[in-house]
Amino acid sequence: MKIEHIALNVKHPQAVSDWYEKNLGLKVVKKMANAPFMTFLADDSGKVMIELYQNAKAPVLEYAKLDPLMLHLAFVSENPEEEKKRLVEAGAELVSDDTLEDGTRLLMLRDPWGLSIQFCKRAKPMLK
Secondary structure (H helix, E strand, C coil): CCCCEEEEECHHHHHHHHHHHHHHCCCEEECCCCCCCEEECCCCCCCCCCECCCCCCCCCCCHHHHHCCCEEEECCCCCCHHHHHHHHHHCCCCEEEEECCCCCCCEECCCCCCCCCEEEEECCCCCC
């Protein structure tokens, strides 16, 4: 069993998608131009996607009010300091910047719509 995608109901899926494409390097796999604006974005491995859409059948979570420990998207980062600088300039907000005892660096930001995004530089990588 492998994960195909995680889906997020968001208020402005087209704008969120554009920001993620431009600033996180995610690539469009499928994009609808009409409501619910369902968009699938793949990471650079091409093996995992996020789906963004706005479906009126379900409420949109108030992501900015959720503690990042409740929900966040986590990305591997080779240079968290560069990610922090670049993404804050692109409209993200810094939440925390921690280095664990083993040397792992965990950087937590919020995208311009309040969704928490984490950047991990693991002392010992967890994925192959």
